[in-house]
Amino acid sequence: MIMALDPGNILKAHDLKHTRQRVRVLEEISHGQSAVSQPELEKKLGKEIDRVTLYRILNAYEEKGIVHKIMDANGTANYAICSSACTAHNHHDEHVHFNCTNCNKIFCLELTIPEIKMPEGFKAKTVSFTAYGLCNKCNKEK
């Protein structure tokens, strides 16, 4: 069943009004193979969308479970489209991320994070696993 990424559907499904700005943000986030950083988005969309609006849209998307937010090694926010399994209240983002230390891009890998038993008293609700190194492209170029 292929029915990927119709912005209109995604927005309607999450009770968000269909606006030019929201569609543009969805497009930018979804059209690559890696996550997009907040600065990249701002640079790309800064002329068409106000900075503040961008922040608000990204927050709304994250709360609704439309995108997930990944912090890179510098503390910069990156955004990627969630798999269809994500919903606002059951946000399954438990796959491995790869953060390239050269181009700084973040990739969502199709690998599940292994379970780890926490020490007495500590209760893990979610986990994150990030590998740092060179991505396929940067590896070739060196």
Added chain:
Amino acid sequence: MIMALDPGNILKAHDLKHTRQRVRVLEEISHGQSAVSQPELEKKLGKEIDRVTLYRILNAYEEKGIVHKIMDANGTANYAICSSACTAHNHHDEHVHFNCTNCNKIFCLELTIPEIKMPEGFKAKTVSFTAYGLCNKCNKEK
């Protein structure tokens, strides 16, 4: 062999001059059981050390492998003393971190991160594993 944390030794061993400011930062980072956030450090040391100097000291420590930097869920930097196995060029920080979503503290757990096979072309140099949830203290209080 117990010979822990003599700031003088640590600094000399890494070719860093012994200054009042550097010693104070080392003290603050090492005297707790959890990592210390940049804002905490600034609050604690702001009267004795200039903000900029604090940033520079923390960066130097990280580069030398004296401390390791852990980003919490908000993109805030946290610092913890490295185990003795860390050096500037072989920075072994491959244990699991626990980030409490209530008090926001970060704990270094004595758990090794399981190995994961990367996809073709991706070469991981280091990995990070962070669990989010309630720490032992916050669990009790609820």
Added chain:
DNA sequence: TTCATAAATGCAATTTAGTTGCAAATATAC
């Protein structure tokens, strides 16, 4: 102990990230 020098610090100014309040614009449902 004094002195020279390279390194570290503090300060001022700047850049970048993120937030808040409010008025104007606009998507949707009737």
Added chain:
DNA sequence: GTATATTTGCAACTAAATTGCATTTATGAA
């Protein structure tokens, strides 16, 4: 087409982080 609640853009603000430069300080040699 119109009413209304939502969204957007703007201005102003707070906080985080960086840069350049003058001053101070740690260290090693005389």
